[in-house]
Amino acid sequence: MEKDRSRTQQAILFASIRLFARHGYGRTSLAAIARAVGIQKPSIYNHYKGKDDILQDIFDFFLSTSQLPSEPEEMLSRRAAHCLHGTPASVTPATALLTELIEWYLHDTDDPLLSDAWIMLLSEQFLNNQAAQIVLQITEQFVEFFRVTFLWMHRQGMLPDISHPEQLGETFGYAIHGFHIEYILRRHHEMPSGEIRARMRSLAVQFGAGVDLVPDPAVS
Structure with missing residues (x-):
């Protein structure tokens, strides 16, 4: 849960995120933050x-605003109902839902403040153990979210009768998360990012077809 902050404290927090993302934590002074x-x-x-206290508050802010639902079934039901309405017959239900989830996640990333917070964390993870732990924690949550998503889609009959939907979801989660990081970096450096978005949608099409990437031991 996001904690209450005074208007000035919030201004300090947000200015620090922007400055740390642009110049690095070590090269940003309190005087520069005050001027901003x-x-x-x-x-x-x-x-x-x-x-250091500001940095800790940034960590808390990032975690409170970047949490994925730990029990996403209700959210998946709502988004599936929304995205399947009017979806062409040529698009599988799983592809439609995965594309919807990608766009939902990228929409949050498109927020300049959250994007700067990501940049700061990605930079500081090599210098700060807590930053590294947060990046790993978010990665694990992201992969777990899609593991649960693929299990849910399989139960709903949105995927073929594959043997390991949870492993398919984990593979999809890692792939999308990698593209997500590249998307953030490209936008931060004002490089074209449309191709990354297109690749993520392409993955939604491929994985939405339910190709079983894990061979069934009983068959081999």
Whole structure:
């Protein structure tokens, strides 16, 4: 749950995210943060003990705004009903839902503040153990979300009778997450990102067909 912050504290937090993403945590001073907010440097100490305290609040903010639902069945039901309405017969239900989920996730990433928070974490993960742990935690949550999604689609009859839908979901999750990171980096550096979005949609088509990537031991 996102915690309450005063208007000034929130301004300090958001300015810090932007500056850390552009210049790095180590090269950003409290004086630079104060200038970006429009306050005097000593005023920061009314809200934070120092730069490390701001960094911890950024971690908390990122985790509270980047959580995927741990029990997504209800959300999947709603989104499936929404995306399947008017879907052409040539598009499989699984492909339609996976495409919907990709666009939903990228929509959050398109938020400049969350995008900057991602950039900061991706940069700091090699210097800060907690940043690395958060990146790994979000990755695991992302993969688990799609593992559950593929199991749910299989139960709903949206996938063929494949032997390991959960492993198919994990493979899809890792692939999409990799493209997601590249999408964030490209947008941050003002590079074309449309091709990455198209590749993610292409994966939705391939995996939505339910190709069983894991051979059944009983057959081999």
